[in-house]
Amino acid sequence: xxxxxxxxxxxxxxxxxxxxxxxxxxxxxxxxxxxxxxxxxxxxxxxxxxxxxxxxxxxxxxxxxxxxxxxxxxxxxxxxxxxxxxxxxxxxxxxxxxxxxxxxxxxxxxxxxx
Amino acid sequence: xxxxxxxxxxxxxxxxxxxxxxxxxxxxxxxxxxxxxxxxxxxxxxxxxxxxxxxxxxxxxxxxxxxxxxxxxxxxxxxxxxxxxxxxxxxxxxxxxxxxxxxxxxxxxxxxx
Numbered sequence: 001x002x003x004x005x006x007x008x009x010x011x012x013x014x015x016x017x018x019x020x021x022x023x024x025x026x027x028x029x030x031x032x033x034x035x036x037x038x039x040x041x042x043x044x045x046x047x048x049x050x051x052x053x054x055x056x057x058x059x060x061x062x063x064x065x066x067x068x069x070x071x072x073x074x075x076x077x078x079x080x081x082x083x084x085x086x087x088x089x090x091x092x093x094x095x096x097x098x099x100x101x102x103x104x105x106x107x108x109x110x111x112x113x114x
Numbered sequence: 115x116x117x118x119x120x121x122x123x124x125x126x127x128x129x130x131x132x133x134x135x136x137x138x139x140x141x142x143x144x145x146x147x148x149x150x151x152x153x154x155x156x157x158x159x160x161x162x163x164x165x166x167x168x169x170x171x172x173x174x175x176x177x178x179x180x181x182x183x184x185x186x187x188x189x190x191x192x193x194x195x196x197x198x199x200x201x202x203x204x205x206x207x208x209x210x211x212x213x214x215x216x217x218x219x220x221x222x223x224x225x226x227x
Contacts (some may be wrong), residue, residue: 043217070217091157101213
């Protein structure tokens, strides 16, 4: 149980385009999901907390207009990187909070912006 | 301020050696949780352990063991008789009242055959 999927696992796009990443909890409902960003050889940095049915809470320094988060259902949160640029290239990881607020992580999405 | 400090950036050992990864945390909360995750080259985080602040009992799971000491705010992780498959980045993390996870910088463990 407690499986979280992410789609796509890898995406390459041109500068200026928008990219949507999906995070799904497959066998449980998650009112709260989290989005992290990880640069090569670096740690995970929390970008935002996604709450079902309400606006996401962004961490300091994260542009909410740049990284749009939608948590439309109890099993799906999406992160859209708008007008992507090469500096947005990174590994994006989502997690879903379980019944005891433990976090179950997705496999990650590697974004490369050319 | 950094809430979780993993002072060791990289550790390289030969197979069968023991490896201890240090983790020091900082919090004002009385209730909190500590975690260790493994991130192999594939990138997917693998959950290893969760420990709450009221349970200082050390834990052993196979070749893995954890030493939690509130007096020194440390939650160290030891891999006994390391194997090549243990090569990965290991992260220590802290969760406080808001359940957000604060990750340490990670320690890269390389086990050579």
